[in-house]
Amino acid sequence: MSALASSREIQEKVLATQGRPGVVHTLLIVVAAGAAAFGAWCWSLQIRYGLQVSGLNRPVGWAIYITNFVFWVGVAHSGTLISAVLFLLRAKFRTAVYRVAEVMTVFGVMTAGLFPIIHLGRPWFAYWLFPYPNERHLWVNFRSPLMWDVFAVSTYFIVSAIFLTVGIVPDAAALRDATDGWRRRFYGLFAFGWRGTDEEWRHYARAYLYFAAFATPLVFSVHSVVSWDFAVSDLPGWHSTIFPPYFVAGAIFSGVALVVTLLVPLRRILHLESLITPWHLDMTSRVVLLTSLVVTYSYILEYVLAFHGPPSVERSTLVYRATGPYAPLFWTMVACNCVFPLLLFLRQVRARPAALLAICVLVNVGMWLERFVIIVTSLSHDRIPFDWTGIYRPTFVEVGITLGSLGWFFLWFLIFVRLLPVVSISEMKEASAHGGEDAA
Amino acid sequence: MRPEPGVLGVFSDLARGAQAIRALRAAGHSDVRMASPAPFPELVEALERGRSRLDSVTLSGALLGVLAGFALCIGTAVAWPLVTGGKAIVSIPPFVIIAFEVSVLIGAAVNLAALAVTAGRGRRRRAVPFDPRFSADRIGVFVVGDGLGDAETILRESGAEEVRRVA
Numbered sequence: 001m002s003a004l005a006s007s008r009e010i011q012e013k014v015l016a017t018q019g020r021p022g023v024v025h026t027l028l029i030v031v032a033a034g035a036a037a038f039g040a041w042c043w044s045l046q047i048r049y050g051l052q053v054s055g056l057n058r059p060v061g062w063a064i065y066i067t068n069f070v071f072w073v074g075v076a077h078s079g080t081l082i083s084a085v086l087f088l089l090r091a092k093f094r095t096a097v098y099r100v101a102e103v104m105t106v107f108g109v110m111t112a113g114l115f116p117i118i119h120l121g122r123p124w125f126a127y128w129l130f131p132y133p134n135e136r137h138l139w140v141n142f143r144s145p146l147m148w149d150v151f152a153v154s155t156y157f158i159v160s161a162i163f164l165t166v167g168i169v170p171d172a173a174a175l176r177d178a179t180d181g182w183r184r185r186f187y188g189l190f191a192f193g194w195r196g197t198d199e200e201w202r203h204y205a206r207a208y209l210y211f212a213a214f215a216t217p218l219v220f221s222v223h224s225v226v227s228w229d230f231a232v233s234d235l236p237g238w239h240s241t242i243f244p245p246y247f248v249a250g251a252i253f254s255g256v257a258l259v260v261t262l263l264v265p266l267r268r269i270l271h272l273e274s275l276i277t278p279w280h281l282d283m284t285s286r287v288v289l290l291t292s293l294v295v296t297y298s299y300i301l302e303y304v305l306a307f308h309g310p311p312s313v314e315r316s317t318l319v320y321r322a323t324g325p326y327a328p329l330f331w332t333m334v335a336c337n338c339v340f341p342l343l344l345f346l347r348q349v350r351a352r353p354a355a356l357l358a359i360c361v362l363v364n365v366g367m368w369l370e371r372f373v374i375i376v377t378s379l380s381h382d383r384i385p386f387d388w389t390g391i392y393r394p395t396f397v398e399v400g401i402t403l404g405s406l407g408w409f410f411l412w413f414l415i416f417v418r419l420l421p422v423v424s425i426s427e428m429k430e431a432s433a434h435g436g437e438d439a440a
Numbered sequence: 441m442r443p444e445p446g447v448l449g450v451f452s453d454l455a456r457g458a459q460a461i462r463a464l465r466a467a468g469h470s471d472v473r474m475a476s477p478a479p480f481p482e483l484v485e486a487l488e489r490g491r492s493r494l495d496s497v498t499l500s501g502a503l504l505g506v507l508a509g510f511a512l513c514i515g516t517a518v519a520w521p522l523v524t525g526g527k528a529i530v531s532i533p534p535f536v537i538i539a540f541e542v543s544v545l546i547g548a549a550v551n552l553a554a555l556a557v558t559a560g561r562g563r564r565r566r567a568v569p570f571d572p573r574f575s576a577d578r579i580g581v582f583v584v585g586d587g588l589g590d591a592e593t594i595l596r597e598s599g600a601e602e603v604r605r606v607a
Contacts, residue, residue, distance in 0.1 A: 004454060
């Protein structure tokens with residue numbers, strides 16, 4: 001059956017999400033804006049008084065800010081994985097969920113990008129990170145992994161934003177033609193004059209394939225580059241060859257878990273249950289389960305490598321990680337990332353959105369802790385025993401900025417879902433016309 | 441842009457739309473166009489329009505990016521030849537990372553620009569009369585030319601909901 005009967009129904013369901021926000025949605029926006037404002041105030045304190053208001057000190061010079069940076073870059077990975085990698089693999093379940101993942105990617109990178117600047121202490125010199133001609137004829141050091149990060153994250157943000165915008169074009173055209181007033185003009189801006197002619201589709205399909213082909217290696221390269229920020233140093237606990245695949249798997253794990261965390265309440269609030277079905281949640285949670293197993297394998301491998309051979313500083317650091325003052329965080333991380341996700345083997349758990357939501361929230365907590373544990377415990381237990389007495393404790397400024405980053409991310413996300421479609425209308429129409437699993 | 445004269449058929453069924461396009465082409469109508477709410481492969485195949493030629497442009501952009509990335513790294517390293525960590529001034533392995541990122545960046549930007557140019561030009565040169573239903577739940581099949589009595593018949597026989605002449 002190739003009728004287009006359900007196409008209008010799909011469009012109307014998505015259009016219904018674009019109305020004036022309800023009380024719950026407005027309240028969430030106010031809370032997110034409040035958190036972002038609090039974070040901005042905390043940052044202003046750090047700008048006024050310097051990094052002394054943070055808990056950063058010898059030997060822990062990288063802590064919550066870099067943890068947040070790695071966490072948000074990781075979260076941003078799922079968008080490209082779901083939209084680009086699964087597009088190339090022709091995975092049908094991506095159709096209903098990839099827009100949310102792409103939006104999360106763009107806002108995730110926007111949030112991640114704040115932290116290196118906040119961590120600088122003197123953010124007004126942030127432009128020194130970029131190569132530009134200057135009167136001293138000085139250039140940035142391209143042999144430093146921190147410079148690789150600047151290029152990798154900037155490229156990732158720009159390519160993800162292009163990918164998201166191009167994907168929205170046909171949907172914005174559909175909404176432009178179905179609305180009037182300021183909304184028609186607003187959607188018209190994102191439609192770029194789209195008419196849906198064969199010539200447009202012909203070039204669009206090819207270009208979209210290339211965007212996916214460009215974005216796919218970025219998924220693997222960006223977090224590999226982030227892992228090299230640590231692995232290229234010679235600090236025990238950081239200097240490891242398994243870091244790139246370990247970080248990429250962890251990034252996908254946390255990112256897909258956050259997609260599920262956002263999808264479960266979103267489909268309910270926006271009444272999208274018939275478009276984002278339990279089948280989509282089931283398939284997405286299988287990705288969470290798979291990446292959880294890869295991450296668990298990486299944790300085990302790290303210890304096996306350290307215990308293989310004669311005693312080493314590496315082994316000492318890893319024992320400290322599991323038994324020292326940060327042990328409660330380490331074991332919470334293990335429970336959240338390795339134990340709770342095993343419940344996803346059960347079909348009954350995957351079929352219950354509330355259970356999925358609970359597991360995925362725990363995974364996000366666990367993945368944030370993973371980055372914290374890697375960064376802080378390695379620095380706390382470096383090669384100088386004199387340093388080992390120092391315990392890092394975040395100050396309220398650092399906690400406030402962290403909460404502010406959550407507010408900043410959710411503020412953008414909550415505004416987006418009311419202004420632009422969170423489900424790909426054109427791809428859903430195509431899937432529906434072909435009677436696929438995505439049919440509404 | 442003034443629409444070209446022709447006959448427009450409106451379809452609510454994908455298979456019938458594709459069948460109409462094939463029948464029109466078999467009857468000798470070379471300039472058959474369509475507009476649809478989604479990228480239905482059946483319609484694209486029926487039109488036999490061939491693959492978009494964005495490949496070479498996008499590939500050129502990516503190659504330009506590789507060269508630009510290496511040029512930036514090598515040029516700036518040589519301009520201020522300061523040895524750090526005992527590494528070579530022109531240290532290729534780390535520069536590959538920058539070259540890769542710049543390649544993706546410029547390749548994607550060129551791909552976007554090429555899409556904007558080709559899709560925009562295609563929309564103007566092979567225009568289909570505007571109808572908001574074509575972005576919602578209907579397919580428009582447009583045959584360009586004068587007369588076209590047989591095209592009207594083919595569109596009706598193929599199951600078009602509506603057939604009209606565009607002056």
